[in-house]
Amino acid sequence: xxxxxxxxxxKPSSDEISQQIVTDINKGALSPGEWLKQIDLEKRYGCTRIxxxxxxxxxxxxxxxxHIPNRGYRVPQPDPLRIRQVxxxxxxxxxxxxxxxIALATDADIEILRGLxxxxxxxxxxxxxxxxxxxxxxxxxxxxxxxxxxVLRETMLDLRQRGPAAPVGQWQTMDQLQKATQGHFDLIDAxxxxxxxxxxxxxxxxxxxxxxxxxxx
Amino acid sequence: xxxxxxxxxxKPSSDEISQQIVTDINKGALSPGEWLKQIDLEKRYGCTRIxxxxxxxxxxxxxxxxHIPNRGYRVPQPDPLRIRQVxxxxxxxxxxxxxxxIALATDADIEILRGLxxxxxxxxxxxxxxxxxxxxxxxxxxxxxxxxxxVLRETMLDLRQRGPAAPVGQWQTMDQLQKATQGHFDLIDAxxxxxxxxxxxxxxxxxxxxxxxxxxx
DNA sequence: TTTTTCTAAATTGGCGCCAATTTTGTGGAA
DNA sequence: TTCCACAAAATTGGCGCCAATTTAGAAAAA
Numbered sequence: 001x002x003x004x005x006x007x008x009x010x011k012p013s014s015d016e017i018s019q020q021i022v023t024d025i026n027k028g029a030l031s032p033g034e035w036l037k038q039i040d041l042e043k044r045y046g047c048t049r050i051x052x053x054x055x056x057x058x059x060x061x062x063x064x065x066x067h068i069p070n071r072g073y074r075v076p077q078p079d080p081l082r083i084r085q086v087x088x089x090x091x092x093x094x095x096x097x098x099x100x101x102i103a104l105a106t107d108a109d110i111e112i113l114r115g116l117x118x119x120x121x122x123x124x125x126x127x128x129x130x131x132x133x134x135x136x137x138x139x140x141x142x143x144x145x146x147x148x149x150x151v152l153r154e155t156m157l158d159l160r161q162r163g164p165a166a167p168v169g170q171w172q173t174m175d176q177l178q179k180a181t182q183g184h185f186d187l188i189d190a191x192x193x194x195x196x197x198x199x200x201x202x203x204x205x206x207x208x209x210x211x212x213x214x215x216x217x
Numbered sequence: 218x219x220x221x222x223x224x225x226x227x228k229p230s231s232d233e234i235s236q237q238i239v240t241d242i243n244k245g246a247l248s249p250g251e252w253l254k255q256i257d258l259e260k261r262y263g264c265t266r267i268x269x270x271x272x273x274x275x276x277x278x279x280x281x282x283x284h285i286p287n288r289g290y291r292v293p294q295p296d297p298l299r300i301r302q303v304x305x306x307x308x309x310x311x312x313x314x315x316x317x318x319i320a321l322a323t324d325a326d327i328e329i330l331r332g333l334x335x336x337x338x339x340x341x342x343x344x345x346x347x348x349x350x351x352x353x354x355x356x357x358x359x360x361x362x363x364x365x366x367x368v369l370r371e372t373m374l375d376l377r378q379r380g381p382a383a384p385v386g387q388w389q390t391m392d393q394l395q396k397a398t399q400g401h402f403d404l405i406d407a408x409x410x411x412x413x414x415x416x417x418x419x420x421x422x423x424x425x426x427x428x429x430x431x432x433x434x
Numbered sequence: 435t436t437t438t439t440c441t442a443a444a445t446t447g448g449c450g451c452c453a454a455t456t457t458t459g460t461g462g463a464a
Numbered sequence: 465t466t467c468c469a470c471a472a473a474a475t476t477g478g479c480g481c482c483a484a485t486t487t488a489g490a491a492a493a494a
Contacts, residue, residue: 035445037444037445037446038445038446039444039445048478048479049479049480050477050478050479051478053446053447054274057271057274057275057278058274058278061274061275061278061279062278063371069446069447069485070445070446070447070484070485070486071445071446071485071486071487072445072446082367082368085366085367085368085369086368088366088368088369089310089366089368089369089372092309092310092313093306093309096309149302149305149306150299150302151299151302151303151305151306151376151379152302152305152306152309154280155306155372155376159368159372162368252475254474254475254476255475255476256474256475265448265449266449266450267447267448267449268448270476270477286455286476286477287454287455287456287475287476287477288455288456288457288475288476289475289476
């Protein structure tokens with residue numbers, strides 16, 4: 001058995017392949033602009049062609065990869081305008097969901113959130129770019145879990161993956177990383193105070209901070 | 218040539234098939250709970266199996282059809298809770314987009330909107346259920362067109378199709394139809410007055426009105 | 435040396451066939 | 465008559481092959 005087929009032994013579904021592709025894009029193993037050749041993916045994930053094709057179609061319909069007929073699929077180049085637009089919609093949705101967070105988060109939940117924020121801090125200082133993304137996903141995923149509107153939650157989850165397309169570009173500078181870390185703790189603070197307007201302001205600030213490129217200078 | 222292959226002659230893409238399926242669901246030609254047998258669709262749209270399968274996978278990833286492994290795909294039963302949740306998110310997004318509508322809609326645009334609202338009124342009184350849906354799509358589509366945030370606009374369009382799954386259930390009573398008709402003119406009125414809070418309130422009312430079942434009694 | 439054209443390789447996308455699973459229909463037993 | 469088991473039909477889902485298109489490379493002309 002080669003190293004390529006180490007995970008998910010016998011029959012990976014096309015959804016699992018999709019998820020692995022997204023993961024590899026986040027890891028940086030698949031770079032923006034790179035063509036996703038079906039033969040390569042086939043070998044990389046040790047699965048059959050049809051699974052690869054289904055996975056790519058799924059990813060395309062979720063707008064996570066580009067598709068050019070008779071050319072193939074490729075990882076989209078991060079587009080600052082688009083990233084900002086995704087951020088704007090995410091902020092809008094998460095601010096709406098914030099009502100549920102304040103209404104439903106227990107003290108125990110807040111402790112869990114604090115743990116996740118600590119995890120992100122650790123990743124920010126000592127972890128890989130991928131570890132940072134995973135920790136950030138875990139924190140925001142916990143926030144989403146309070147949302148009682150399933151459609152709203154699904155939309156937020158779908159949108160999140162369409163944000164900064166690659167680790168390159170999300171937290172480019174140490175300053176941005178520190179701001180993101182502090183942002184998480186600020187959110188927890190607002191939740192503890194059960195201060196909805198404050199929480200919403202900080203959500204907006206946190207998301208727009210992570211979807212706005214740092215000024216060159 | 219049979220009547221089944223009348224439209225889109227030579228090589229319909231799988232996206233076109235997807236759209237035709239959605240249209241047929243809205244028309245009521247495909248009923249909620251009905252199994253979407255690949256052979257039937259193949260004959261109905263006069264296309265090959267692979268196109269049907271691709272279309273169904275696409276529709277599934279957009280959550281427009283249910284998929285049960287080894288059983289097939291089927292038109293989902295309208296779920297009142299889910300419809301309300303979709304309405305809540307749509308209202309949230311359209312209220313946000315309302316800023317652009319007020320900022321960018323010219324007097325000429327408003328006249329176009331009035332025409333579309335008239336079209337809906339005609340459909341409400343004299344048209345089929347499908348014609349009503351189409352006219353409603355056209356009106357709201359024009360509203361979306363002002364939105365400068367592409368992601369926001371795409372999200373609204375995606376979400377709209379996930380609303381009331383079938384004509385059955387959207388405007389069940391004459392009362393609802395009249396309210397929807399009046400709602401459109403009220404929206405135009407608020408746009409003319411450039412009154413953002415009023416427009417937002419009426420958007421919320423209009424959408425929640427069309428996604429809430431009438432009281433039995 | 436540079437550009438153009440033609441050929442060969444590589445890649446995607448489409449289609450038919452076959453296995454796996456489910457459903458339907460029939461026959462027999464309680 | 466009703467219920468259950470079994471077999472036959474139908475449907476989905478997977479896989480390999482082949483054609484169409486594109487890309488890369490080499491050879492020839494300017």
